Amino acid sequence: MIRSPRAVMISVLCALVLQGLSASGEREQPRLRIAEQYGIAYAPVTVLRQEQTLEEALPGYDIGWIRLANAAAIREAMLAGRVDIGFMGVPPYLIGRDRGMAWHAFTGLAETPLGLVTVEPGVASLKDLVGPYRIALPQPGSIQHILLAMAAERDLGDATVFDGRLVTMAHPDAMQALTTGSEVRSHFASQPYLSRELDLPGARLLLSGSDAFGGRFSFIIGVVSEDFLERHGGAVAVLTARIEEAIERIAGNRDVRVRLAQAYALEIDEFEELLAMPGMRYDTTIRGVDRFREFMVRAGYLTGDAR
Amino acid sequence: MxxxxxxxxxxxxxxxxxxxxxxxxxxxxxxxxxSPLLLPAVPSILGALATAFIEGDLLRQLALSFGVIAAATAVALVLALVLVLASALSPLAASGIDTLNALLHPLPAIAVLPVVIVWFGTGTPAVFVVIVHSVLWPLFTNIRAGYRSLPRTYLLVGRNLGLRGIRLFTRVIVPAALPHVVSGLRVAWARAWRALISAEMVFGAMAGVGGIGWFLFTQRVFMNGPGLFAGIAVVMVVGVVVEEGLFSVLDRRIAVRWGET
CATH class of the missing domain: 1.20.5 (Single alpha-helices involved in coiled-coils or other helix-helix interfaces)
Structure with a gap:
């Protein structure tokens, strides 16, 4: 019998709704939703995702991977209970804790070179960065912003001196802005954009991340909701072990690196170069949380109410 | 009483x-x-509101937002009058402008943002351009409607009194079209206010402190729930005050003085 397109559509919709209802009704499998962002710092997570080793190691779990644009989006997804584990910079994690998010940092993921690149002529240090021009970074409260504020406090005596001149931009847009002579003349970049921007004519490194921080720190850490950690601590330990394993595989297996380079739309040679740079390290040790917290409370970015 | x-x-x-x-x-x-992170208590929202006004820059941010809207609306108003005048003087111009209006009027401000960033950068000029765009077309449409609904007798009387060209335009046409200008401004304000907040949330700070959109954005990234709701409350209150205070009053005054009924 021939049915009208509308009737077909309605029955398909009904079927989908029913399926959705029954699926939510029979949820015995515990769910694990992991959110990451885009970039080479997340490579160990990308390896897990590509090779599905976590699915192998946790057969009882319904595992889902989500990629979100920034830490604020991950934090909101975790607050809404849609995500259990997220990967982000230390400052967004601390902001969440400060505001009462029940979550814990459970692993480090990567240390990477970061840096403030400027194309403004005549600027040799942070002190010279006085002009009307603007500074691009992923967003206020990001690790890039906090590192800039740390250096501003040290060199200029005021952590918030640049806060009125920030502009929120994704890395590719910011690099584009640097090349077009717009009012964005500086960018706090992470890899691979840091290296690419330093190749631009007239571009210079004003400040490196380790300079600003005064030592080593985790660029990206893994954060788990307290609720998930309490009920599935074993799964979190398995994830950490798999991340360790993925880090070893990245170091020891060129095929893995080739697949990663493809995932990030990089030539393998450029990717190998980035991996070999000083300051680039995949590592599960969490570094720098206390110093970030202490600074952020002092500068007023955290209330300091939560411990 | x-x-x-x-x-x-x-x-x-x-x-x-x-x-x-x-x-x-x-x-x-x-x-x-x-969780209070999802639904903050009303006292904490009021506290955040007080903090933002007293310790923060919210007042300056509001002033900046209004300043940009006012300046952009003034420019758009002049442009709209020029377009209506040109349409009135030349049928060829009228059909060209009409086509432009048909194409650009339905275009939401947020849709032109990427192009505006490339052309004008990310500072105050860019926000300004976005608002001129969102305000110009409703103003033009309304003023033109006012011009078209102008009773012919007004024009004839004006001509009999010896008015023509620009003087006929400023002395007869503009006052007669004023109620339409106000309803155009009303639509324009609603669009400008939305466009400004979206543009600021995308562009970042303007002129040091940013506007109300940037305020909302920073509350979000620093996860200040009460502050976020305080910002939303301010946006609502400003909307109501301008709409029901300013425009209702303006509407009544002008309808009484220059309206057709």
Whole structure:
């Protein structure tokens, strides 16, 4: 019998709704939703995702991977209970804790070179960065912003001196802005954009991340909701072990690196170069949380109410 | 006395309803024991509001937002009048402008943002351009409608009095079209206010402190729930005050003085 397109559509919709209802009704499998962002710092997570080793190691779990644009989006997804584990910079994690998010940092993921690149002529240090021009970074409260504020406090005596001149931009847009002579003349970049921007004519490194921080720190850490950690601590330990394993595989297996380079739309040679740079390290040790917290409370970015 | 009551009663009714909604909010919090990160307590929102006004830059941010809207609206108003005048003088120009209006009027400000960033960068000029775009077309449409609905007798009387060209335009056409200008401004304001907030949330700070959109954005990235709701409350209150205060009053005044009825 021939049915009208509308009737077909309605029955398909009904079927989908029913399926959705029954699926939510029979949820015995515990769910694990992991959110990451885009970039080479997340490579160990990308390896897990590509090779599905976590699915192998946790057969009882319904595992889902989500990629979100920034830490604020991950934090909101975790607050809404849609995500259990997220990967982000230390400052967004601390902001969440400060505001009462029940979550814990459970692993480090990567240390990477970061840096403030400027194309403004005549600027040799942070002190010279006085002009009307603007500074691009992923967003206020990001690790890039906090590192800039740390250096501003040290060199200029005021952590918030640049806060009125920030502009929120994704890395590719910011690099584009640097090349077009717009009012964005500086960018706090992470890899691979840091290296690419330093190749631009007239571009210079004003400040490196380790300079600003005064030592080593985790660029990206893994954060788990307290609720998930309490009920599935074993799964979190398995994830950490798999991340360790993925880090070893990245170091020891060129095929893995080739697949990663493809995932990030990089030539393998450029990717190998980035991996070999000083300051680039995949590592599960969490570094720098206390110093970030202490600074952020002092500068007023955290209330300091939560411990 | 009775007149005063008539003016004040709607405000009292409004406030009563707001009180009901606020109690409902607090009841929801109490009844569901929902996380204060999702639904902050009303006192904490009021506290954040006070902090933002007293210690923060919210007042300057609001002033900056209004300043940009006012300047962009003024420019758009002049442009709209020029376009209406050109349409009135030349049928060829009229059809060209009409086509431009048909194409650009439905284009939301947020859709042109990527192009504006490339052309004008990310500072105040870019926000300005976005607002001129969102304000110009409703103004033009309304003023043109006003011009078209102008009774021919007005024009004839004007001509009989020896007015022509620019003087006929400024002395007869503009006053007669004023009620339409006001309704155009009303639509324009609503669009400008939305466009400004979206543009600021994308562009970042303007002129040091940013506007109300940037305020909302920073509350979000620093996860200040009460501050976020305080910002939303400010956006709502400003919308109501401008809409029901400024425009309703303006509407009544102008309809009485220059309206056709």
């Amino acid at each position: 009775s007149h005063r009551g008539a003016v004040h009663r709607p405000i009292l009714v409004r406030l009563a309803w707001v009180a009901v909604f606020v109690s409902l909010w607090e009841f929801l919090r109490w009844a569901t024991s929902i």
